[in-house]
Amino acid sequence: MFMSTRWRSELIVCILYQPFVLKQIRRFELQLHADQSSITIMMVFRGLYWTLWMFSCIENIHNRLIVPEQSLTEDESSVNTISLPHAVQVQGKDHQWPELINGAVGGSVKFTPNNPPSTAIDIINWQFGTTIILTGNPDSPFVASAYRDRVSFDKNTLALELRNLKLEDSGSYSLTVVPSSGDQVRGETALQVFEKINNRLIVPEQSLAEDESSVNTISLPHPVQVQGQNVDRDLQIPELTNEVVGGSVKFIPNNPPSTAIKVVQWKFGTTGILTGPPDSPLIVSTYRNRISFDKNTLSLELRNLKLEDSGSYSLIALDSGANQLRGETSLQVFEKNVDEDLQLPELTTGGVGGHVMFIPNKIPSTAINVIIWQFGTTIILTGNPDSPSVTSAYRDRVSFDKSTLSLELRNLKLEDSGSYSLTLLTSSGDQLRGETLLHVFDYIHDVILIGPEEALIERESSANITSKGSGTITSVQWMKDNSPLSSSSRIIFSSDNRSVSISPVERSDTGEYQCTYSNPVSSETAKLTLIINYGPDGVSIRGPDVVDLGVQVSLSCSAKSEPSASFSWTFNGLDTGVTRDTLTIDKTDFTDSGKYICTAFNRITNRRESQKHMLLVQGKDHQLPELINGAVGESVKLTPNNPPSTAIDIINWQFGTTIILTGNPHSPVVASAYRDRVSFDKNTLALELRNLKLEDSGSYSLTVVPSSGDQVRGETTLQVFGEYLGQDLQFPGQTYGAIGGSVMFTPENLGSIGIDVQITWNFGATNILTGKPESPTIVPAYVDRVSFDQNTLSLELRNLKMEDSGSYILTVTPVSGDQLRGETTLQLFENITNVRLTGPEETLIEDESFANITSEGSGTITSVQWMKDNSPLSSSSRIIFSSDNRSVSISPVERSDTGEYQCTYSNPVSSETAKLTLIINYGPEGVSIKGPDEMDLGVQVFLSCFANSEPSASFSWTLNGSDTGVTTDKYTIDKTDFTDSGEYICTAYNRVTNRSESIGHVLRIQVGGGGLSTGAVVGIAIGVSVAVSGFCGLIVYFTKNNIIPKPNCLKRDEASGATAQRGQELDISFEETNNFPDTNGDGNHIYENRNEIYENAPNRPSCSTAPPLQARK
Missing domain, CATH: 2.60.40.10 (Immunoglobulins)
Known part of the structure; x- marks a missing residue:
């Protein structure tokens, strides 16, 4: 025993004189040291007396009565000390x-x-x-x-x-x-x-002299239990532990000290188990392989329990302050299955106010004398099963079924949680016991979620959602929109999982949040909807770029926004007063041409975003060039500059009042006189007139009747000349320009003009410049915007504006002779910019996903063209274009849809292309293994696995059903062995599609024949044949004479490869003995059954388990 303090005791020596007179002669001090087990008594005996000693301990030692068994004589007698139990x-x-x-x-x-x-x-x-x-x-x-x-x-x-x-x-x-x-x-x-304590004699080694001598009493190694006040109560260890033979137990102090421990000691009774510093205690050899010690908790685990391990276990710890702490427990070890005879469910759960039924899974078939149901140590009922006595506390709460020995417990309370045991005493005197554990839970109720009260703005706000509820809560689960809510760098759960923080919030966080409190008997879910305010962004305007005069036009503005955005419109910088998402022009006018800007505004986020749209209104009149010149025998093309944008029901081309062609644009009727001379373009409504004659000169008109709106008409004049053209100036019928750019108007047939001429350039009726070619006068509005070339009479117009669209006329007036005149039309477009493609954000999987690609851009858009991998993209049953051709939908996607998609926005003066790459994930499929089917022993082998997959598949290999650990596409055997024979399965897996596919490959390892000459092989074959023939003859002889029994080969106990998996019955007959096995280079026979190979070395099966022997060619 370790002792960290000293004890002071009083020793009273009483001298008994005859006739029995007591005289107190002295008071002594006794010291018991912590570092030794000896007692020093300073005293001298005087005379021959009968004496009585009594030790009165002040502190930690129980009183002990020490009674001499005989009279004590000075210097002769000894004392036998007996420890009697002291009842506390x-x-x-x-x-x-x-x-x-x-x-x-x-x-x-x-x-x-x-x-x-x-x-x-x-x-x-x-x-x-x-x-x-x-x-x-x-x-x-x-x-x-x-x-x-x-x-x-x-x-x-x-x-x-x-x-x-x-x-x-x-x-x-x-x-x-x-x-x-x-x-x-x-x-x-x-x-x-x-065990009983033997007598101990306390004998001084020499004569004792008063005030000079001393007596040392030495304690011998006998187990003496010393009980003191609270000595064993410093460390709290469970009072009693029950276990079975062969099991294990762990003694864990409930209150390990918080101070540093210098020395620790575990004992079984008085036998030491371990002692020393907690980091490296010394373990007694008999316990070395049976215990584990935890230096942090001071716990001791004892394994492989025996009956003799039953008894008292104590822990003593000495801290850095020289304080001693002690705890004690008891272990009871039983034979196995003492408490396992009655099988009860390991755990039963119930709700407060409800009921549970404890039903043994196994009950004895013998008669039962006594039954006891207990809650911990509290008896619920006991007695004969036919009429057991129920304790008063349970009388109204339990029911007992004598046939099943089951106990029903009603009106459950939280304090009913604990261990319930059933003990039976049978008529044969056997005791059977079973135990189960009941957990009673309070039903969950009043679950609520508390979320943020303020408005949540994307990328600015944070959201905290807190859950509350009543009842016994064992699990808290979070969902969002009926899918599990997972933590991320933005989404963080509290340590008790009862609240979640989202910072910063994003629009994808919008949705219904559900928190479920649950326990084994109940659950309840609370819901809370979060709305994340965002935008506006992605503002776009849908509507035509070019419209006819006098028709209704609508421009629609859209934006991604929560809540929905409010809208406002401006036209050429001026507020229109329109505050809806749609701006409508009931009847277009030329003044409606210009820049329309839609601004979306979110009142919660206080953000706004704008988008512009250019609209051109083209007139009904003068849709054709005013004058067209042609030469006899040549051809001309009459092309309207502004064909209607709406669907057309009827077109009509006339020469004067003579109809050339009329009817539906897709199949017009051509007059017989023109059948071989004209061609009509249904898209542009242009009319080509061939083989011109002088009499073709005159007025030509086009009348168009649209499906909706007023009919429109255009007119032009054709002048057919003979071999030489007249004096009119020729310009291109149409000139195109870009806003902010420049154009050059140049007459194509100026020829030679005199020096004494007057020139005039006009924009419609507005004069631009006039005067002599060498020094024309430019009107102030055009001084900084035009340049004139006196040689070619060409006019350059810079810094173009939308209002510059219209007719430009050059007039040349000589002093003498005819006036020359030429005219052209300028149409302006806004340059196309910011073209982009928006595609799907989610992963695309073949035959499962669909893809929508949407195009957006700015400027005057007259044409939208789609390409894929630089080839035109055509519509099909899967590929569908929107009505305005600005988006395309592919459903479902296929692997051939992988590639680069290009969308080109264009007009006559500019174009821009946006690109987007789609990747379609598919596979794996077409899995195959390349490699040999047979290989020699001791060589290197490669098996390669292939699969069609996007992204590339990962691979795994098994051999005969066991994982090889190889995760690459190539399986390498550095040096083949017979154990390498069998079925190799390669499994390809695509982590994106979550699909897998496997393929098998059988490899057989055989002994190679390299190195032997033909003669050697023949000689060996003959020798082996003779030997085997003789061997077979002996077997047949012995078998027929019953000298040896005929083998009965049973089903193999263990098999490898595919045969083991099939579990087939394997038999052998002597009729098969002509199938001689091969031999390897060492003379060992190779036995083969299908894909299985055995050597007669340690792994060859015996006859009772071997597969049929087959000769391998």
């Missing part, structure tokens, strides 16, 4: 017991409660740990067979006498009393059984 009264739960009772092997003890109940008693129950000793009515209790000859019971005092004590009787003993009225009461004590 401990107030228990109900009864008062001695805390510890000591007994000797072969002796007896009596457990007597100090305060038995005064009321009538219905049931008493004495137990050793969980083992019943006796139970039933006090007048006639039932005694377990194991204790029938060893116990006596006193019904008046409820005392139990236990005789013929054994070491394994050490442990906890409890008495439960169920009175006729009132609550049941319980008391508990512990018994420690020791």
Whole structure:
């Protein structure tokens, strides 16, 4: 025993004079040192006396009465000290017991409660740990067979006498009393059984002289239990642990010290288990392979339990302040299955106010004398199964079924949680026991979610959602829109999982959040909707770029926004007063041409975004060039500059009043006189007139009747000249320009003009410049915007504006001769910019996903063209274009859809292309393995696995059903062995499509034949044939004469490769002995069955398990 303090005691020596007169002669000091087990007594005996010694310990040692067995004589006698038990009264739960009772092997003890109940008693129950000793009515209790000859019971005092004590009787003993009225009461004590203590003689080594000599008493190694006040209570360890033979147990202090521990010691009784510093304690050799020690918790695990491990275990710890802490526990080890005979469910759950049923899965077939249902140590019912007595506390709450021995417990409370045990005493005296655990949960209710009250703005706000609820909560699960909510760098759960923080919020966080509180008996879900405000962004305007005069036009503005955005419109910088998403022009006018800007505004985010749209209104009149010149025998093309943008029902081309062609644009009727001379373009409505004649000169008109709106008409004049053109100036019929750019108007047939001419350039009726070619006068509005070339009479117009669209006329007036005139039309477009493609954000999987690609851009857009991988993209049953050709939908996607998509916005002066790449994920499929089917022993082999997959597949390999650990597309065997034979399966896996596909490949390893000459091979073959023939002859002879039994080859116990998986029956017959096995280079035979190969070295199967022998060619 380690002791960290000194004890001061008083020794009183009483001298007994005859006739029995006591005289106190001296008071001495006794010191018991912590570092040794000796007692030093400073005293001298005087005379021959009978003496009485009494040690009165002030602090930690219980009183001990030391009584001499004989008279003591000075310098001659010795003292034999006997340790008697000292009963310490401990107030228990109900009864008062001695805390510890000591007994000797072969002796007896009596457990007597100090305060038995005064009321009538219905049931008493004495137990050793969980083992019943006796139970039933006090007048006639039932005694377990194991204790029938060893116990006596006193019904008046409820005392139990236990005789013929054994070491394994050490442990906890409890008495439960169920009175006729009132609550049941319980008391508990512990018994420690020791081997008997031999006498010890205390003999001084020399004569003692008063005030000079001393006596040293040395303690010999015998187990003496010293009990003190709270010595064993510093460290709290469970009082009693039960386990079975072969199992393990862990002794864990409930309150390990917080201070540093210098020395720790674990003991079994008085036998040391380990001692020393916690980081490196010394372990006794007998325990070295059976224990584990945790330096942090000071816990001790004891494994491979034996019956003799039953007893008392103590822990002593010495901290850095020289304080000693101590704790003690008891272990009871039983034979296996003592408590396993009755099988009860390991765990039962119930809700407060509900009920549960404890039903044994296995009950004995023999008659049962006594049944006991207990809650922990509290008896619920006991007695004969036909009429058991139910304790008053459970009378209205339980029902018992004698046929199944089941117990129903109703009106459950939280405090009903705990261990429930059923113990049976059979008529044969056997005790059977089963145990289960009940967890009672309070039903979950009033679950609510509390979220942010302020408006949440994307990328600015944070959101905290907190859950609350009542009941026993064992699990908290979060969902969003019916899918699990996972943590991320933005989404963080609290440590108890009862709240979630999202920072910053994004629009994808909008949705319904669900929090479910649950336990095994109930659950409840609360819901909360978060709305994340964002935008506006992605503002776009849908509507035509070019419209006819006098028609209705609508421009629609859209934006991604939460809440929905409000809109405002401006036209050429001026507020229109329109505050809806759609701007409508009831009847277009030329003044409606210009820039329209839509501005979207979000009142919550206080953000706004704008988009512009250019609209050109083209007139109904003068849709054709005013004058067209042609030469005899040539051809001309009459092309309207502004064909209607709406659907057309009827077109009509006329020469004067003579109809050339009329009808639907797709199939017009051509007059017979023109059948071989004209061609019509249904898209541009242009008319080509061939083989011109002088009489073709005149007025040509085009009338168009649209499906909706007013009909429109255009007119032009054709002048057909002979071999030489007249004096009119020729310009291109149409000139195109870009806003902010420049154009050059140049006459194509100027020829030679005199020096004395007057020139004029006009924009419609507005003069631009006039005067002589060498020094024309430019009007102020055009001074900085035009340049004139006196040689070619060409006019350059810069810094173009939308209002510059219209007719430009050059007039040349000589001093003498005819006036020359030429005219052209300028149409302006806004340059195309910011063309972009928006595609799907999610992963695309073949035959599962669909893809929408949308184009956006700015400027005057007259044409939209789609390409894929630089080839035109055509519509199909899967590929569908929108009505305005600005988006395309592919459903479902296929792998051939992978590629670069291009969308080109264009007009006559500019174009811009946006690109987007789609990747379609597919596979794996077409998995194949390349490699040999047969290989020689001891060579390198490669198997390669291939699969069609996007993205590339990952691979795994198995051999005969076992994972090889190889995760590459190539499987390498550095040096083949017979164990490498079998079926190799390669599995390809695509992590995106979550699909997999496998393929098998059988490889057979055989002995190579390299190195032997033909003669050697023939010689070996002949030798082997002769030897095998002789061997087979002997087998046949012995078999026919019954000298050896015919083999009976049974099903193999163990097989490798594919055969083992098929579990086929393997038999052998002597008719197959002509199929001689091959031999390898070492002379070992190779036995083969399908894909299985065996050597006659240690792995070759015996006859009773071998597969059929087959000769391998």
